[in-house]
Amino acid sequence: MNTNFLSLTAELFVGFFALLIMTKILGKNQITQLTPFDFISALVLGELVGNAIYDKDIGLQYVLYAIAVWGALIYFIEMLTQKFRASRSILEGSPSLIISNGKIQYNELKKNKLDLNQLHHLLREKGVFSVREVQFGILETNGSVNVMRKKKFDTPVNEDLGIPAKSVHLPIFLILDGEIVEESLTVLKKEPEWLIQELQQRGIPGPSSVLFAEWLEGDGFEIQTY
Structure with a gap:
């Protein structure tokens, strides 16, 4: 029993730090720019590690092997999209203009499997409660919506109010x-x-x-x- 606990503890430690290192190698976009592909790849990586750790027939070397191979595949895809711009739309998807000049682009909604309720939910997350406020709306590859408001609904900036410029500092x-x-x-x-x-x-x-x-x-x- 003690041997099993020691073995499991060692595998958990190795799996934890291996995933930590892999996250550092792959960069922050796994979280901050989570596309559907990134989401699925992260789930599969976690599942591989979990199965490898708790399967008695799989040793510690298989845990590291699973992490290394899957991480290498993700890293390869990331490098591919950085080097070849044409591959980005295939592997990462591309933004869609779902509101243009104040009009909802219904065909774009259908293509992205987005209904009107979901669209209104995404708009409310940006503080927009009516489509009439939006000039342009873009559905990003991570599923969020960014909007450009119509002029009369837009927040005025310092330049509009004639406020003189001053230095800005980080706290x-x-x-x-x-x-x-x-x-x-x-x-x-x-x-x-x-x-x-x-x-x-x-x-x-x-x-x-x-x-x-x-x-x-x-x-x-x-x-x-x-």
């Missing part, structure tokens, strides 16, 4: 879950003592009392304690 997290983020202090060229002093000036005893603290150039600190 920097200095404390997360009670711990100082050293890399952020390095970016700001500050020492932990500076941050602790800033906290104490605000009546906060130390970083361990802070859920998160961020710094934004021009606005200063935003701090929330537990």
